[in-house]
Amino acid sequence: MSDFKLDSFLPYQLSVLAAQVSREFSAIYRERFGISVSEWRVVAHLSQTDEPVSVREIFQKVDMDKSKVSRAAAKLESRGFVVKTQNKTDGRLVELKLSAAGRELIREMAPIAREYEKQILSQLGEQESEFSAALETLLAGK
Template identity: 55%
Template sequence: MSDFDLDAFLPYQVNVLAARMSREFAERYRARFGISVAEWRVVAHLSQTGPVSVREIHARVDMDKSKVSRAAQRLEAAGYLRKRPHPGDRRLVELSLTPKGQAMMAELTEIAKAYQTDLAARLDGEKPAFQAAIQRLLDRDGAEN
């Protein structure tokens, strides 16, 4: 028997926690809008950046380009985003939220805030320390990659 304890291994714990939180949050927005995790990420990213290409979203949210493209197709079909030729590179497509997509994001923002409040309550006052620790790990990881 190994002396390695998977349940105490920090990368494992973070991965399990991230997957659980993603599922919990997805249940909330899926119930309201019927969108997938990939679609949520595309809409959320566009709400923060404005018009960008699939390539830029792929790089920022760490999702396969094909997954971003499929999510964008579904969002476009539902009227939440529009596609246009990228002004700087005609080989790329630029994505942007439509007014309907902006309205959905306004509601998604409230859903996200409510979920964040629920998570903070579970942390019982330790949220600032928890977020600071996560940020230190993210900053260090980003500097090494």
């Protein structure tokens, strides 16, 4: 038997925690808004700008396969949450932008997301600011 302890291995712990948080939060927005994890990530990313964003940029930023982003975009477009256009200078690139319905969706979802985040962080008590700083350090080192 190896002396390697998977349960105390940081990458494993982070993966398990990310999956747990994603699963819990996705249950909330799936029930309330009928959208998937992939769709939430696309909507959340698009909500950061008023400009059209390429599918390529989205899959790089949200760390999802291009095919998942494309499927999520197609579902969001069919429900009227995003508008799909061709890039003006490179017609091969597809760009997405939130529609009025998509902006309304994020307006409704954002307070729920912030409340969920608050619930998670409240479990840390006084260690919340240290945790947030450590997490930012780890993410910046990528």
